[in-house]
Amino acid sequence: MKRPLLYLLISAITLAAIYPILVVIGISLRPAGSLYSTSLALIPAGASLEAYRVVLFEKPFGRWLANSAAVSLLVTIVGVALASTAGYAFSRFRFRGRTVGMAMFLVTQMFPATMLLLPLYVLMRNLGLTDSLPGLAVAYSATALPFCVWTMKGYFDSIPAALEEAALVDGAGRFGTFVRIILPLSAPALAITALFSFMAGWSEFIVARVVLSSQELYTLPLGLESLSNSFQTEWANYSAGAILVSIPVVVVFLMMNRFLVSGLTVGGIKD
Amino acid sequence: MNGSSERSLPYLFLGPALLVMLLVVVYPFGYNIWISLTNMNLYHLRDPTFLGFEHYRNILGEPELVAVFIKTVLWTVVNIFFHVTIGTALALLLNQEIRGRSVFRALLILPWAMPQYITALTWRGMFNFEYGQVNLILTEWFGFEAIPWFGSETWAFTAAILTNIWLGFPFMMIVALGGLQSIPEEMYEAARIDGAGRWQRMREITLPLLRPVMVPAILLGTIWTFNNLNVIWLVTNGGEPADKSHILVSQVYKAAFTYYRYGYAAAFSMVIFLILLVLVIVYMRQTRATERVY
DSSP: OHHHHHHHHHHHHHHHHHHHHHHHHHHHHHOOGGOOOOOSSSSSSTSSHHHHHIIIIIIIIHHHHHHHHHHHHHHHHHHHHHHHHHHHHHHHOOOHHHHHHHHHHHHHHOOOOOHHHHHHHHHHHHHHHSOOHHHHHHHHHHHHHHHHHHHHHHHHSSTTHHHHHHHHHTTTTTTHIIIIIIHHTTTHHHHHHHHHHHHHSSSSHHHHHHHOOOOOOOOOOHHHHHHHHSSHHHHHHHHHHHHHHHHHHHHHHHHTTTHHHHHHHHHOOOO | HHHHHHHHHHHHHHHHHHHHIIIIIHHHHHHHHHHHOOOOTTTTTSSSOOSSHHHHHHHHHHHHHHHHHHHHHHHHHHHHHHHHHHHHHHHHTTSSOOOOOOHHHHHTTHHHHHHHHHHHHHHHHHTTTTOHHHHHHHHTTTTOOOOOTTTHHHHHHHHHHHHHHHHHHHHHHHHHHHHHHHHHHHHHHHHHTTTTHHHHHHIIHHHHHHHHHHHHHHHHHHHHHHHHHHHHHHHTTTTTTTTOOHHHHHHHHHHHHTSOOOHHHHHHHHHHHHHHHHHHHHHHHTHHHHHOOO
16 A cells, blocks of 8 residues: 555544544643533634643542552452463462363353343342442452453463473472462553453452442442433533543553553463 | 472462452352343342243243343454454554554553443444434535434444444454564565565455464454443443344343342343353364463
């Protein structure tokens, strides 16, 4: 393909891909008077940061943020700790129940959301555990774990066993070898596992909507959705909130851009 | 280290994850089956009575089920088709020596990096009849009539599909890029020396070597899309117009958490799971994806 044509094509596609994001940014900058705007200008006339001020200081944004951060961190810690050990077991040992265990993790991906959500919800209701952030974090861990275990297992498979055999001969125990030799070599896969676990908590709406009912426990998705409900009055505030919430995720994503390519491809396949 | 501790070692590594999975996956799974055999609902939360397979009989007898199933398959196929073709095409474009490649790549994964619910809510706003950008562009730039996106079943479904296509292509692009980068340059050189043209190199080297990476990604993508509740629920605001834009998973979510029909919803979840399980097994047989996945 001719160079200029190639650039034109890829620029056009990229523009189309980020257009909705530009729209959100544009709306977040709208001054209070022009919410019913039918202008397609990306930067509205009289652009202001008023919506950001309102979201940050007049809405319980700080509380939503704290709730989301607590849940996501908990899910990340659980996800990384459990997925790396389980992935290691599946990668390095041949034991009874291995194939069944691996298949089980894959099968859980096929459960419709309600399949686990409904019984967990009924259980939590009967135990009085609904409307609690730890309860929410537990539910998220269940959804994040299978993918993370597979990613870790796939990555461990690509690390030559000879590396740890040397350490084992030198008398380091299995666990010591795992922590000191294998984990440091697995940075890309650990990064992806951490990212996926974190995102499972940070960006989830459907489960949170069912589990949480009191406003003080709202996570960011629930809070933002409550802003988006009243289309006319709060759309600029919602957009400002959406931008604020997306920035950290996008930054992390872009930082891990490099890892994503290698991590995801190794994740599913064995060499 | 003695033999017995070596043998129990894998279970020690696996233990914590297994415990969590038993607690939050296996146990609820069993409990779900039990709920599906009872009349549990909001009024019989603590004292449900056993019904047997009544819910299953009712669900399989609903004339609507087939229609919703077909719509779910359509939703999945259309989405995955565009995710894979757009994703692979972009990966091929990005895999060439072009300036600013990393900038394009970073910008192109943004739709994936944005939290899904924000994307969905944002597109819902963009599909608004009067103020949404989609209609404004259609009317002002192209002179079309404004489309009542949430006024009809077909348009609402189209809106959700457009949103999900936008949201899902970067994942396939990243996977395809990884696959492309693992193809050794020497293969292309050898083919060039043998006189293979551009198109032939693509057909004989690139596409076959991409396949092992794409097959598991497509499998995973299919499962995720088939059960994607977020996008359809948020874009159509819970099934607008009048619960007509549902796929299987959003229909059951509504039954469970809007209408509190717990027993019925639990049975419906099982039906969806079994349908998907059969589809996945057929897909794996066809593509022999397991050989690669394991």
